[in-house]
Every structure is written in C-alpha cells, then in structure tokens.
Amino acid sequence: MGAEKYQKMVYERMQENFLKWMEWDTIKENELYAFLHMLKGTAGSVGLNGLSVIANEKLANLNETSELEWIKEQWTVYLSPLIEALSFYEANQLQKDIKEVAQALVRNDTKKEFILIIDNDMAFIAYLKNVLEEKGFSVIVAHNGKRGIELIYEVQPAIVFLDIALPDNDGFSILNNIKKIKKDRTFIAIMSSQPSKENRIRAYVLGAMDFVAKPVDEDILFAYVANRLAYRKELEYAIVIDELTQVYNRKHFEGQLKMLINQYEKIGEVFTVAIIDLDFFKKVNDTYGHLIGDEVLKGFATLVKELKREQDIACRYGGEEFVLLMPNTDIGEAYQLVEKIRQTMAQKVFTVNGTTFYVTFSSGVMAVNQQYKHSKKLLEAADQALYAAKTTGRNRTVQFDSSIVDVKKLKQLKVIVVDDVYIIRDMLKTHFEELAINDEMIAEVTSFGDGLTFLQSSWYDANYKYIILLDWMLPNMSGIDVLKEIRARYSSKEVIVSMLTGQTGEKYVLEAFQNGADDYIRKPFQIVDVSSRILRLAERIF
Structure with a gap:
C-alpha cells in the first residue's frame, strides 16, 4: 500500500503541473526539463517505470538551460503520452481489486x-x-x-x-x-x-x-x-427446441445430461455423449451463402433424427456443433452409431443452383465413468476426442482415451497492444497475462510501441486467432495506416481490430469502420471494460 500512496502523489503532481500550464500562454523549455527530470527519478523510484521511461525519452530532446518559449499546442503534443497516461490512471484509480473484478467479469459478463x-x-x-x-x-x-x-x-x-x-x-x-x-x-x-x-x-x-x-x-x-x-x-x-433444426437446444441438453449423470451415480447406468462438428462449415456459408448453410444444418439434423435410436437425444449445441446423448450405451456401441451417421452424412448430396456438394463431420465420443462423471469433465473429454478427430484429418470419429488427454489444445488467442504510451502497453499486457480467460481459452499478450515495428515483426501465426488493440495516434505510421495493412492481408475471421482512440467526432468513427475496424474503444478507459470487450470479441472468432 505504501507504494500506491506515493504513486498517487506522482500522478497528482503531474495533474497540478498540467492544469497550471494550461492557464498560461507559454512555458519555458527549462521548466519543461525540470518537470521531466523530476518525473524520471521519482516515478522510477515508486514503481511507475513506464512514466520514468517516457520522461527519459522526452528529456533527450530538451536543453536544461534553454529559455525557449513553448506554446500550449507545442507542449501538449510533446507531452501527449504523459497526458494520456494520466487520463488512463484517473479512469482506473477507483478500481478496488482489479483481479477480483476481472474474474467476476469472466464468470458473468461474457454471457x-x-x-x-x-x-x-x-x-x-x-x-x-x-x-x-x-x-x-x-x-x-x-x-x-x-x-x-x-x-x-x-x-x-x-x-x-x-x-x-x-x-x-x-x-x-x-x-x-x-x-x-x-x-x-x-x-x-x-x-x-x-x-x-x-x-x-x-x-x-x-x-x-x-x-x-x-x-x-x-x-x-x-x-x-x-x-x-x-x-x-x-x-x-x-423453449427447448432449436427452431432451425428442430432438434433439442443446448439448454435441454444440459438438463438431460445432468439427469443422466444423476442416474449413473444412483444406479450405475452408463451413457455416452458424442460431440459432432460439421467440417469446414464456414466455407459452406462463404461459398453458397447463409441460407444454404441453414439448409445444410437442417439436412444434417434430419439425418440424425432418422438414424438415431428412440432413446437417443440429439441437440444443437451451437452454430454447426451438435451433441448426441446415448442413454444406457457404452462407448463401443456409441462409436458404431456415430460412425453410421457419419458415413451416411458423407454420402448425402446437397444441391444449389445445379451445383452439388458434400459436407462431412468430425466427432468425439466419451462414456461416463467414475473419473469422468461431472458434466464439465465429461464434455471436455469428448471435446478432446473431437479435437483429435479434426487434427488427424477430419471426417472421422474418435473415442476418448488417456492417450489423447494432452492432444486437445486450448483455443489459442493472441492479444496484441500497439500503443506508443508505455504505461498503457505495460498495464494492459500485465493485466491480460494475469487474467485466466476461461477453461477453454488462453491469451498470449505482446505489445509494440509503434505500428511499423509491429508490421515488420513476424507476428502472425495461422494456428492462432488475434485481437489487436490499435492506437490511433502512433509515431511514424498512423493507426489507420496500420489497420489498412492488416486488412489487406487478414479478414475479421482471423484478426479482430479494435481501435484505441482519444479522438472524438463521427469522422474518426466512420474512417475506422470504413477501413475495416471491428470495434473502437475511447480513451481513457478502464481495464475491466477492455477485458469485457476482449472476451466478447473473442467469442466471435472461435
């Protein structure tokens, strides 16, 4: 708490100087030098390393004894990283416990x-x-x-x-x-x-x-x-029926899964769950349109209802993902049934404007047992088997066993912060490194101080999805120009870009969206608000 007290004093001192100078027509360069010299030493001593770095960089261009007059427009532009850092601090200083708030946000706000x-x-x-x-x-x-x-x-x-x-x-x-x-x-x-x-x-x-x-x-x-x-x-x-596919929805599935687990715990009745994901379904939407994609989903659901047994429960889990609950069924029997559905689906012909195409699926199958009798763990095991099916060629069914426990990777998200204000980069990077996104997603965080360095780095890896927090005002190359370069190579399905901007006015919003931004966040902002937006944006690309 002692360090926080002195950090607060540093920010208050900064604010006093800026407010005082705003009332003056000019300030002298030696006053500017003295302020930055003080800030360099004091900020570094109380743990505000970001402010110290900025102050040191700015000092390099100043003369300690110069009487040169700086008008307001000059010094505010020159000290804009510090002014921005102060605004950022003020927006976040009321947070009592950022980790606790962020974790609560992960649990509740993403819904x-x-x-x-x-x-x-x-x-x-x-x-x-x-x-x-x-x-x-x-x-x-x-x-x-x-x-x-x-x-x-x-x-x-x-x-x-x-x-x-x-x-x-x-x-x-x-x-x-x-x-x-x-x-x-x-x-x-x-x-x-x-x-x-x-x-x-x-x-x-x-x-x-x-x-x-x-x-x-x-x-x-x-x-x-x-x-x-x-x-x-x-x-x-x-409503428990998915209106598009006419199979049960996710809520009904969760209720039925809970009931089957209770039966297993009481009388030992085994059941098996299969998670089914249509292969390359986004390509169907992109090629033939969403209405045809809907027809594919309905066609698949109809096929499942025709081939499943009366006691089996087919549900749409979300998007192109389905689950099949098979009561009183061991994993071998379940595997045979899912394989029958898969092979039939692979031969099903879809037609649009005289063009025919086929859609396959991958599936992971897992039976309840004493080690995997909780819904979350059971579904994770089935999902691991599904991941193994996808990574080994798709259009196949994989049964879960211990050999593939480590095969399934977490959803890989990279958050990249491109901002010339060191303290903002540092605070965002530290926050997201400490924030466990959820059990299915992990975020790696990197940061850059300017757009050119970012673009010249080997930042892109096709195995990841990306969310880029891109500052509007950057040295050497503007954030909009960086955005244009990103959009020339990558779509929003791979890379989501959220502009960080202190700019106000509709023209900036319009320019951002016209050049491919997915969102914009106004400065100053609170870190938990950025967390919320990151999590919700991440849901779009997974």
Whole structure:
C-alpha cells in the first residue's frame, strides 16, 4: 500500500503541473526539463517505470538551460503520452481489486447479449453506442447492410436496430433478407427518422418486431432494450427446441445430461455423449451463402433424427456443433452409431443452383465413468476426442482415451497492444497475462510501441486467432495506416481490430469502420471494460 500512496502523489503532481500550464500562454523549455527530470527519478523510484521511461525519452530532446518559449499546442503534443497516461490512471484509480473484478467479469459478463446497430449515420451510431454501453449493454455496429448481415450470422445479436436508409441497400430489403433470423429469437426493430404510417406497416409486414422513431428518447430506449432482453430470456427458458433444426437446444441438453449423470451415480447406468462438428462449415456459408448453410444444418439434423435410436437425444449445441446423448450405451456401441451417421452424412448430396456438394463431420465420443462423471469433465473429454478427430484429418470419429488427454489444445488467442504510451502497453499486457480467460481459452499478450515495428515483426501465426488493440495516434505510421495493412492481408475471421482512440467526432468513427475496424474503444478507459470487450470479441472468432 505504501507504494500506491506515493504513486498517487506522482500522478497528482503531474495533474497540478498540467492544469497550471494550461492557464498560461507559454512555458519555458527549462521548466519543461525540470518537470521531466523530476518525473524520471521519482516515478522510477515508486514503481511507475513506464512514466520514468517516457520522461527519459522526452528529456533527450530538451536543453536544461534553454529559455525557449513553448506554446500550449507545442507542449501538449510533446507531452501527449504523459497526458494520456494520466487520463488512463484517473479512469482506473477507483478500481478496488482489479483481479477480483476481472474474474467476476469472466464468470458473468461474457454471457451478455449483443445489440447490433445497422445505420449509415455515424454520429447517431456513436451516440447510441455510447449511451447504451454506459448502461452496461454490449453494442456492435455496422455502417452498411452487407456488414450488418454478416454480423447477424456471426454474432447472433439479441436485438437489431436497423435503419431504412443505408448506403448499399434500403433497410426494408435487408429486413426481407434477414427476417428468417427470428428462428434465433432475435428482435429486429426498424429505427428511422421516417416514421410514416406506410413505413411502419411495411416494417411489420416484412417481419420487424418494432418500429422506433428517431430522434430517440434515451429513457424509453433503455426501457425498451431491458424489456426485450428479459422477454428473450423467458423464451429461451421456455423453449427447448432449436427452431432451425428442430432438434433439442443446448439448454435441454444440459438438463438431460445432468439427469443422466444423476442416474449413473444412483444406479450405475452408463451413457455416452458424442460431440459432432460439421467440417469446414464456414466455407459452406462463404461459398453458397447463409441460407444454404441453414439448409445444410437442417439436412444434417434430419439425418440424425432418422438414424438415431428412440432413446437417443440429439441437440444443437451451437452454430454447426451438435451433441448426441446415448442413454444406457457404452462407448463401443456409441462409436458404431456415430460412425453410421457419419458415413451416411458423407454420402448425402446437397444441391444449389445445379451445383452439388458434400459436407462431412468430425466427432468425439466419451462414456461416463467414475473419473469422468461431472458434466464439465465429461464434455471436455469428448471435446478432446473431437479435437483429435479434426487434427488427424477430419471426417472421422474418435473415442476418448488417456492417450489423447494432452492432444486437445486450448483455443489459442493472441492479444496484441500497439500503443506508443508505455504505461498503457505495460498495464494492459500485465493485466491480460494475469487474467485466466476461461477453461477453454488462453491469451498470449505482446505489445509494440509503434505500428511499423509491429508490421515488420513476424507476428502472425495461422494456428492462432488475434485481437489487436490499435492506437490511433502512433509515431511514424498512423493507426489507420496500420489497420489498412492488416486488412489487406487478414479478414475479421482471423484478426479482430479494435481501435484505441482519444479522438472524438463521427469522422474518426466512420474512417475506422470504413477501413475495416471491428470495434473502437475511447480513451481513457478502464481495464475491466477492455477485458469485457476482449472476451466478447473473442467469442466471435472461435
């Protein structure tokens, strides 16, 4: 606690100087030198090494005895890393126990629902995103219809606010294309400044759940969002059938799994679980479109229902992943059944516009036993077997045994921080290194002080997914230019980029999204907020 006390004093001293100088027209270079000299020694002594490094770098260009006058625009730009570091500290100083908060966030906050805004008005997007996130909602945005449709399928948001006027298509056409998404109980609301009777009628006819007129009243909007999310939660609890595939959903699976485990513990009745994942399903979506992808999912589910036994329970686990619970079945019997389904699926013909294609799956099979009788451990074992099936060629079924315990790798995520402020890089890097993301995902963290060094490094490895926190203002090469270089080589399916920016104004938001940014985080920010966004963004790419 002693070090924290003195660190706080250093930041307070910085703030006093900056506030005092802001009232002056100019300051002398020797005053600037004296301040940085003090900061270099004091900050380093109390553990603020980042501030000490910055101060030392800035001192190198100053003359201790110079009477040169620095105007406000000059010294604020020159000391911008320190000003930014101070803002960062102030935004985070109220945190009582960052590890405890972060772990609670991992347990609870990652389950938050996304709200998607599809709108061409970047000022309105920025405003709406800000007011909703201040209330704790998770918001993603798209500035055209094409990107909006992609995010609907990738993220499956709880609520979509869709404007009528879009640059690439009108909102009604988009609505007509995505209305089938209601199978996932997404609430689609037209949000428009054209609330005519005709537009309202057309919106409802095409499948919108609501019509929200602009300008928006914040209090009404908050009440609306809370109402729809609560209703969605009720639906999820009440409905056990996946609407697209007509097999059971994940919630029902979890309940049935718990029941079978209880039976095993009471009377020793063995059961087996198989996790099934359609091979290269994203390629199907990319090649033939999401509607055809949906037809593949439905076709597979129908096949499973035809071939499974009456007592078997088929469920859609999520996306293109399914599970099959087989009561009173040992692993050998289960393997034979899953293999029968796999071989039949491999021969099933799918057709689109006269073109035929085939879809296979990989599967991992695990039977309950005394060592693996808890749901989490049982599913982890089946998932390890699934991973072994994928890494050994796909289109196969693998039974779990001890030889593959170490085969399954955790989902590999790399978080890269590109920021010229050392203290921000250091604090983010330290935080994420100490944060255990969850049992299935591990994050490696690296950082760079400028974009050019980052791009010239061998940072990319196809075995990883990436989230890059990219500062807007960088030396030598701007963050936007770095973003362009990233997007020229990698898509959002491989590399998600979140801009870190102190810039305000719609033009910056628009420029970021137009050049391929997936998100933006305004400075100053709190580390736990960044953690939350990282976790939610990571869910999109795995």
